[in-house]
Amino acid sequence: xxxxxxxSKYYGDLAALVDLDLHIDEGTIFGFIGxxxxxxxxxxxxxxxLLEPTRGRxxxxxxxxxxxxxxxxxxxxxxxxxMGVYDDLKVFEYLEFFAAAFNIERRKRKDxxxxxxxxxxxxxxxxxxxxxxxxxxxxxxxxxxxxxxDPKVLILDEPASGLDPRARIExxxxxxxxxxxxKTIMISSHILSELEEICDHIGIIEQGRLVFSGTLDxxxxxxxxxxxxxxxxxxxxxxxxxxxxxxxxxxxVRREDGYVAVMYAEGCEIDGSIARALVQAGLDVLALEPExxxxxxxxxxxxxxxxx
Numbered sequence: 471x472x473x474x475x476x477x478s479k480y481y482g483d484l485a486a487l488v489d490l491d492l493h494i495d496e497g498t499i500f501g502f503i504g505x506x507x508x509x510x511x512x513x514x515x516x517x518x519x520l521l522e523p524t525r526g527r528x529x530x531x532x533x534x535x536x537x538x539x540x541x542x543x544x545x546x547x548x549x550x551x552x553m554g555v556y557d558d559l560k561v562f563e564y565l566e567f568f569a570a571a572f573n574i575e576r577r578k579r580k581d582x583x584x585x586x587x588x589x590x591x592x593x594x595x596x597x598x599x600x601x602x603x604x605x606x607x608x609x610x611x612x613x614x615x616x617x618x619x620d621p622k623v624l625i626l627d628e629p630a631s632g633l634d635p636r637a638r639i640e641x642x643x644x645x646x647x648x649x650x651x652x653k654t655i656m657i658s659s660h661i662l663s664e665l666e667e668i669c670d671h672i673g674i675i676e677q678g679r680l681v682f683s684g685t686l687d688x689x690x691x692x693x694x695x696x697x698x699x700x701x702x703x704x705x706x707x708x709x710x711x712x713x714x715x716x717x718x719x720x721x722x723v724r725r726e727d728g729y730v731a732v733m734y735a736e737g738c739e740i741d742g743s744i745a746r747a748l749v750q751a752g753l754d755v756l757a758l759e760p761e762x763x764x765x766x767x768x769x770x771x772x773x774x775x776x777x778x
Contacts, residue, residue, distance in 0.1 A: 561596050699734065721734060
């Protein structure tokens, strides 16, 4: 659905984006993460036809972003990281204004506006002034606006920025619903743990260059912590290290932070043998936990913390 090839953007000698190659499948949620100044917003603005690339090519739904901008805009809903408000408009007026801007027939506008209000759970705010809404409600309204013309692709720049925990959960659930509706979603965020819960694939960008693109499982393989068990026992943890080191398929055992960390061969299920060996050695097992990779950890592993 979204593809870029050698996509680059320069401002004089400053490289904002360098040779970006992306592939985002239809109906998936793609998380785009990176430090400030990494090139996330530049990429999204190019895809939304708001910025001309210096070189390279971007394609959305088979259409060249640079050469077929008008057709691309019919298929894309772009939500920037900050939504400008219209002080003198009510919520339904705001949405009707954008429905008119998208040349939606007057007789269809009311039903479409009511539909996106229902989808974003804003029916109760339809007569409220736009500038009276909370930050969370404004973000929902921003999503309602980009859904007015029923785009196939949503490009969302930091949609959960500045939201309280409840509002972030609500936005996350809304994105899941949009995916169920068949939308292809590209989302950037600094809230890495939330992307982890909803994204099918992620891309990590730094200094304008893509340093990784793939699934969480592929990241696990990339940084080598996909098979790790954290064990906590009563008694001498060093004895646990000795017992577990002797098990087949165990690559490494070490003590860390009150736990015993067990690294084992890919494709093995060793929970039972770990527990059995420890009990037979007279050690009670207090905890046996597979370590789940967090995007925060992957981000630190794969980037250097350098910005422009």
